[in-house]
Amino acid sequence: MISYDLELSSGVRVCVRFSDADDGDFATAGDPGELSLARQRVSPHPWTWLRQVHGTDVVVVDEPGAHAGAEGDAVVTDQAGATIGVQTADCVPIILVGENGVIAAAHAGWKGATAGVAAETVASMRERDCGAIRAIIGPAIRPECYEFGEADLATVANALGDRVRGRTSGGSPALDLVAGLTTQLEALDVAVESVGHCTACEGNWFSHRARVDKGRQVSAVWIEP
Numbered sequence: 001m002i003s004y005d006l007e008l009s010s011g012v013r014v015c016v017r018f019s020d021a022d023d024g025d026f027a028t029a030g031d032p033g034e035l036s037l038a039r040q041r042v043s044p045h046p047w048t049w050l051r052q053v054h055g056t057d058v059v060v061v062d063e064p065g066a067h068a069g070a071e072g073d074a075v076v077t078d079q080a081g082a083t084i085g086v087q088t089a090d091c092v093p094i095i096l097v098g099e100n101g102v103i104a105a106a107h108a109g110w111k112g113a114t115a116g117v118a119a120e121t122v123a124s125m126r127e128r129d130c131g132a133i134r135a136i137i138g139p140a141i142r143p144e145c146y147e148f149g150e151a152d153l154a155t156v157a158n159a160l161g162d163r164v165r166g167r168t169s170g171g172s173p174a175l176d177l178v179a180g181l182t183t184q185l186e187a188l189d190v191a192v193e194s195v196g197h198c199t200a201c202e203g204n205w206f207s208h209r210a211r212v213d214k215g216r217q218v219s220a221v222w223i224e225p
Contacts, residue, residue, distance in 0.1 A: 001042070002195050004136065012080075012101045013224040017042050018093070018138040018195060019217045020204045026087050026218035028069070038218075043083040045222055048075055050086060054111045058104075058124045074106035074121040078128055078223075085220035089206040090146075090199050092177050093138040093219035094118060096190070098130025103221045110152070110177055114159040118181055122188050135185050137178055137194040138219045141209055144168055145200035148175035160184055 001023050004016035019026060024038030028049060039047050046065030050072045059070045061077035061084060075084040078101055086093050086107035096104040106121045125133060143166030148156075153173055156164050160180030168174045182192045199217075200210035207213055 002138070006097060006134075008097075008099055008101060010099070010101055014097050014101075014103060015043070015222055015224060016095050016097070016136060017218075017220045019219075020139070021206055021215065021217065022204060023217070025206075025215035026085075027214060027216040028087060039083075042218065042220055043222055045081045045083045045225075047083045047085065047220075048077070050075060050107070052086065052107045054109045056112060056115045056117045056120045058120050060124065073108070073112050073117050074104060074124070076102065076104040076121065076124045076128070078102045080223040081225040083220055083222040085218045087216035087218055088138070088140065088199075089208040089213055089216045090141040090210075092140040092181055094121070094181065094185075095136045095138065095219055095221045096121060096125060097134045097136075097221070098125050098128075098132070099134075100129055100131035101223060102128045102130035103223060105219060105221055108177065108181055110148075110156055110175060113177055113181055113184075114156050116159070118184055119188060122185070122190060133190045135190050135192045137181065137192065139195060139197035139199050139202075139205050139217065140178055141200045141207065142178065142198035143174035143176040145198055145210060146175045146177075147172045149173075156180060
């Protein structure tokens with residue numbers, strides 16, 4: 001598990017966690033009891049997770065545990081003790097932290113990223129006077145393992161810029177979704193960092209594309225009460 005514990009200038013403490021395969025399976029279709037235990041090992045606070053559909057809807061959580069299982073691809077809250085998260089197995093997870101104590105988690109596959117899920121999440125945070133935003137991009141498939149058709153690549157590049165155009169380790173056209181999302185977020189005046197790691201070629205992550213894994217890792221964030 002990759003962990004960040006952030007102290008904001010306001011004195012608020014924000015905890016960020018990116019699980020790996022050793023931390024359990026966070027796929028929402030899994031065994032409810034095992035899923036609950038896995039979540040509790042990450043955060044003891046009530047969870048809001050989403051039924052992700054590769055869209056741009058942002059769910060706003062106004063109390064811990066609210067809207068658990070709602071349809072959407074991003075979640076925002078300013079409530080202490082509310083754990084919010086997204087599940088991935090190649091798509092890009094983005095955790096966002098506003099200096100004024102507003103946090104968010106977004107799930108960005110290529111379709112959701114192209115449609116603007118990251119920008120919608122940032123807009124929702126700014127509606128809540130979030131202050132300066134820091135984004136942390138979690139483990140995701142990287143271009144060396146992500147061969148992508150030219151037509152779809154052109155569609156993504158039109159939305160996110162030409163930095164999305166990469167090459168696989170074998171030289172074929174590839175999608176660099178992390179680079180494209182970084183470009184978009186930076187244009188929105190968001191400070192971006194990435195934890196690195198390729199879910200496809202590193203064996204300690206679930207990967208749908210490389211191994212047809214059914215499991216999912218979770219990217220979670222909460223404000224400590």
